[in-house]
Amino acid sequence: MNLEGKKVTLHDMSLRDGMHPQRHQLTTEQMIQVATALDAAGVPLIEVTHGDGLGGASVNYGFPAASDEDYLRAVVPKMNNAKVSALLIPGIGTVDHLRMAHDCGVHTIRVATHCTEADVSEQHIALGAKMEMDTVGFLMMAHMIPPEQLLEQAKLMQGYGANCIYITDSAGYMLPDHVTARVGHLRENLNADVEVGFHGHHNMHLGIANSLAALEAGAGRVDGSVAGMGAGAGNTPLEVFVAVLHRMGVETGIDMWRLMDVAEDIVYPLMTHKVRADRDSLTLGYAGVYSSFLLHAQRAAKKYGLKSTDILLELGRMKTVGGQEDMIEDVALDMKKAGAAE
Amino acid sequence: MTTKVKAAIIGSGNIGTDLLYKALRSEIIEPVWMVGIDPESEGLKRAKELGLKTTADGVKGMEPHIADDKVQIAWDATSAYVHESNNEIVKKHGVRMVDLTPAAIGPFCVPPVNLQDMVGRDEQNVNMVTCGGQATIPMVAAVSRVQAVEYGEIIATVSSKSAGPGTRKNIDEFTRTTARGVEVVGGAERGKAIIIINPAEPPLMMRDTIHCLTKDAPKQEEIIESAQQMIAEVQKYVPGYTLKNGPVFDGNRVSFYMVVEGLGDFLPKYAGNLDIMTAAGLRTAELIAEEIQRAEAA
Numbered sequence: 001m002n003l004e005g006k007k008v009t010l011h012d013m014s015l016r017d018g019m020h021p022q023r024h025q026l027t028t029e030q031m032i033q034v035a036t037a038l039d040a041a042g043v044p045l046i047e048v049t050h051g052d053g054l055g056g057a058s059v060n061y062g063f064p065a066a067s068d069e070d071y072l073r074a075v076v077p078k079m080n081n082a083k084v085s086a087l088l089i090p091g092i093g094t095v096d097h098l099r100m101a102h103d104c105g106v107h108t109i110r111v112a113t114h115c116t117e118a119d120v121s122e123q124h125i126a127l128g129a130k131m132e133m134d135t136v137g138f139l140m141m142a143h144m145i146p147p148e149q150l151l152e153q154a155k156l157m158q159g160y161g162a163n164c165i166y167i168t169d170s171a172g173y174m175l176p177d178h179v180t181a182r183v184g185h186l187r188e189n190l191n192a193d194v195e196v197g198f199h200g201h202h203n204m205h206l207g208i209a210n211s212l213a214a215l216e217a218g219a220g221r222v223d224g225s226v227a228g229m230g231a232g233a234g235n236t237p238l239e240v241f242v243a244v245l246h247r248m249g250v251e252t253g254i255d256m257w258r259l260m261d262v263a264e265d266i267v268y269p270l271m272t273h274k275v276r277a278d279r280d281s282l283t284l285g286y287a288g289v290y291s292s293f294l295l296h297a298q299r300a301a302k303k304y305g306l307k308s309t310d311i312l313l314e315l316g317r318m319k320t321v322g323g324q325e326d327m328i329e330d331v332a333l334d335m336k337k338a339g340a341a342e
Numbered sequence: 343m344t345t346k347v348k349a350a351i352i353g354s355g356n357i358g359t360d361l362l363y364k365a366l367r368s369e370i371i372e373p374v375w376m377v378g379i380d381p382e383s384e385g386l387k388r389a390k391e392l393g394l395k396t397t398a399d400g401v402k403g404m405e406p407h408i409a410d411d412k413v414q415i416a417w418d419a420t421s422a423y424v425h426e427s428n429n430e431i432v433k434k435h436g437v438r439m440v441d442l443t444p445a446a447i448g449p450f451c452v453p454p455v456n457l458q459d460m461v462g463r464d465e466q467n468v469n470m471v472t473c474g475g476q477a478t479i480p481m482v483a484a485v486s487r488v489q490a491v492e493y494g495e496i497i498a499t500v501s502s503k504s505a506g507p508g509t510r511k512n513i514d515e516f517t518r519t520t521a522r523g524v525e526v527v528g529g530a531e532r533g534k535a536i537i538i539i540n541p542a543e544p545p546l547m548m549r550d551t552i553h554c555l556t557k558d559a560p561k562q563e564e565i566i567e568s569a570q571q572m573i574a575e576v577q578k579y580v581p582g583y584t585l586k587n588g589p590v591f592d593g594n595r596v597s598f599y600m601v602v603e604g605l606g607d608f609l610p611k612y613a614g615n616l617d618i619m620t621a622a623g624l625r626t627a628e629l630i631a632e633e634i635q636r637a638e639a640a
Contacts, residue, residue, distance in 0.1 A: 058534055059495045059553040059595065091537040094514040116502065116541040120513045319542035326497045326551035330599040333587040 001216055004249040009221045011045040012038050012238055013199075014267060015075075016087055018229035019051035020292045021273040024064035028074040030270055035075045037266055038226060039082040041258035043238075045108060047085045048075050051231065051292060052323070053112065054086055054101060055093030060325050061292075068097065072104035083107035087138070090120045092323060095127050102131050111157075112138035112168070114321045115145055118153035122160045129161030136197065137162035140322045143173040143288055147185035154186050164195035164221060169210065170322055172203030172232055172281075173288040176213040187218030197221035200236045202228055203285025205277055207236030208244055215250070226259060227267035232291030233281035239263045283309045287316040296325050300332040310335065344639070346372035347631035348412045350437075352401055352428055353419030354378030354385030356506040356609060357442055361417060361620040362389055363607035368624060370631045374411055377404050401431045408435040414634055415627050418443055421508040422515040429467055438634075439467040440627045442619055444512055444519035452476060452527045453625045454575035455483045460629060468626055471523040472516050473509075473615035474498030474537055474550065476622045477583070481552040481598050482528030484572035488564045490557040494530030496520065499538040501545035504613035513537065530554065548602040548614035549586075556594045565589060565596060579621040581605075582614055 015031050035046050048071050050056030050064050057063050066074075068086070076084050085108035086101040098109055109128040111121045121137060128135035137157030142150055154165040167182045174182075179198060186196045198214035200207045200223065211222045224238030239259045245252055273295065277285075280298060284291050289312050297315070301308035314331050315324075349371050351358045358376065362385070365373040376389030381398035390396050395411070397403030404413075416432045417440045418425050425445035432439060441448055448467030451460055452475065460468060470476065478496035485491050498520070500509075509516065517535045524533030540546055569589060576583040582603030590597040602614030609616055 058536065059493075059555070059597075060497055060536060060551070090513050091517065091539070094517055096514075096518075114539065114541065117510075117539050119507070119510045120539065122511060123514055318546075319540070321538065321540050323536065323538045324499060324540070326499075326599075327549070329590065329597065330549075330551070330587050333590070333599070 001212060003212070003215055006215060006250045008215055008219070008245070008250060008252060009044055010238065010242070010252055010254060011047065011085065011221055011223045012043050013047055013223050013225040013235045014227065014229040016047035016049050016051060017231055017235050018225055019064065020231035020295065021229060021271065021275050023272070023295060024051055024062045025272070026065060028066050028070055031071050031075050032078055034226070034262065034266055035082070036078050037262040039079050041262055042254040043082055043259070044253060045085055046082050047087060047110070048072055049086045053089045053093055054097035069100055069104060072101060072106060076105040085110055087112055088124055089113070089323060090124055095123055098124055098127055102133060106133070108134040108136060110136040110138045110166070111162070112140050115139040115142045115150060115153060118156040121157060125157055125160035125162050134164070135162050136164040136166060138166045138168050138199070140168045140170045141290065142167045142182060143169060143171060143178060147182045150182055151185055151189050154190060158190055158194050162194070164197055165190060166197040166199055167214070168199040169201055170290050171288045172201030172206070172285040172291060174210055175206065176209050179210045179213040180217045183214045183219050184217035195220040197223070199223040201230065201285070201291045202233045202236060203277060203281045203291065205233070208241055211236050211241055212244070227263040227271070228275055229267055229271060230275065232284045232294050233277040234275040280308050280312060283312050287313055289316040290320065290322045292322070293325065293328060296328045300328050304332045304336045306332055306335055344635050346370055347414050347634050348372055348374045349415040349417065349627060350375035350377060350404060350413045351417050351419060352377040354380070354383045354389065355419065355508060356504065356613070356616055357619055358419035359385035359388060360608040360616040361419060361623060362392070364620050364624050366392065368628060370628055370635065371415065375404050375407070375413060377401055401428045405431055408432065408437060413437055415440065415630055417623055417627065422512045433466055438630050440623050440630070441467055441469045442623050443508070444472050444515035445469065446471070446519045446522070450523050450527050451626050452479045452523065453579070453622050454480045454572060455527050457626060457629060460626070461633070470619060470623050470626065471527070472520045473500070473619040474516065474535060475520040475523040476618045477548065477550040477600065477602050477615070478552045479523050479528040480572045480576055481569060481600070482524050482530050482554060484568045485554045485556065485565055485596055486529030488561055488568050491530040491554045492557050493532045493534070493555040494524040494528050495534040495536070495553045496524060497536045497538065497551040498615070499540055499546070499549040500615045501612050502539050502541040503545050504548070504609055504615055505539050545612040547612050550600040550602060552598040552600070554596045556596060560591050560594065560596050562591055569598065579625050580614070580618050582611070583618065
């Protein structure tokens with residue numbers, strides 16, 4: 001693979017996707033510490049919110065240590081060069097949250113929908129574009145439909161005003177060929193001034209390979225997470241990806257050595273959950289299940305005396321999508337009843 | 343026998359068409375008009391076949407006939423964005439409005455909780471919150487009538503096929519209006535609403551999860567009894583409203599996992615979200631019709 005001379009914008013997820021393994025308990029001080037260190041290492045874009053995006057604070061997903069607004073007002077003013085992004089999942093957050101984020105100085109708004117439901121993002125993408133934000137459409141669980149259908153959904157988001165569309169492998173299920181086909185098809189058919197992005201999960205340890213495939217197929221933005229801190233087995237570990245890219249002659253603008261220090265000296269020590277491809281995370285990737293279900297399923301398994309892999313597999317069979325955390329306790333109760341009946 | 347009160351359905355999408363079938367079975371209401379904006383819409387075609395007058399020119403197309411056809415009640419099943427202008431038109435002609443959009447310009451009505459509060463108030467416009475609100479607010483109320491609920495949260499999951507373009511364009515209005523209904527009608531101090539659209543095939547039944555955080559330790563037996571009574575009330579008009587799991591008591595959390603199976607009038611049975619909305623809208627309109635009949639008899 002020859003990527004020599006390519007340019008890519010890398011986007012760090014540790015302070016948003018990384019909120020999942022931390023049960024949304026990162027403090028504003030920790031957010032500031034990590035974000036300023038990433039900024040100093042030259043990471044251009046850093047996502048900060050509840051793991052489930054703006055407005056995610058809930059019984060269903062977990063109440064965070066601080067509000068989205070507190071996090072954003074703490075982090076944004078501390079940035080020298082890096083820009084801050086926020087995630088918004090329509091159905092959870094609303095345009096009110098978007099306006100708040102904009103007021104906090106958020107530069108990039110990423111509006112996320114399940115990959116077949118892009119038409120719920122019209123209000124939010126249109127407002128982001130109108131406020132002249134960097135406006136991204138984020139198609140989650142993109143392994144579930146073929147490239148042609150993804151393109152239809154991507155075109156809807158493009159039509160609402162998004163300037164970048166993401167293929168999001170929320171389950172860490174995709175193999176490199178899946179990424180190549182999806183990113184390539186969008187790149188060929190979307191407007192030339194609309195970027196294509198890729199967001200990976202490391203559940204099958206393919207975060208790096210898939211991100212390289214995305215770059216080769218024309219992605220201009222790729223997500224990763226310092227120390228890999230993200231849902232499931234985490235996101236593409238950013239410092240590893242940067243090291244690989246530098247060996248391949250790809251320009252990232254990031255100081256790899258400083259980024260390695262952020263991972264080693266700041267992020268690994270603060271982790272409360274070991275983010276790794278353990279039995280459950282590997283199951284997520286293998287069966288194509290939404291990565292953020294991990295800790296919820298483990299808690300339900302413990303409470304009801306079940307195997308967490310069994311719960312995750314059942315959620316996969318039910319074709320659950322992102323945000324359906326409420327089904328986890330329900331499934332566990334069903335399994336417990338079925339077990340008692342046997 | 344008194345004659346039925348004449349009514350118009352504004353909106354020929356999923357909700358309007360499902361409502362049509364239910365309204366045709368009413369003892370005291372007769373649907374006479376169906377208003378749409380697309381002459382090719384399935385809803386308008388069916389309404390025409392069933393003997394209703396139809397127009398594809400919006401409420402303006404019906405307006406000249408409101409008085410002659412004695413339309414006294416209208417349901418609006420369009421979208422929050424056009425509800426206000428629809429309401430203005432019918433209001434001029436003294437028509438009472440049952441609003442099935444999340445516009446919420448009138449007071450909320452969730453029949454098993456506060457239908458009786460509407461009696462004698464002569465409200466021109468009554469709002470039905472949202473489908474998710476109709477499916478969940480009764481359970482929040484079932485807890486809050488036992489003890490104080492500091493926080494109520496609902497998650498409504500509907501199948502892609504049952505979420506029409508109106509719902510999709512109105513998704514923020516859905517979450518906002520439902521959350522407010524959880525507070526105002528459900529009785530929670532703070533409310534939160536989440537909606538998920540799931541494209542699985544075959545389509546999944548409407549699912550609703552209700553989490554209440556009580557101020558003090560939950561009074562388990564009283565809550566269970568109150569919930570059973572409330573579910574029986576809802577089942578009077580939506581027989582497929584079922585508690586699948588729970589209530590789960592976990593500290594101060596009380597959780598209910600509901601399934602809503604529809605009657606399959608327009609969309610198949612998975613679309614319980616349509617039924618719970620249209621059945622509630624019909625029940626509310628019937629109360630208004632009874633009042634109109636009483637006033638005319640007097």
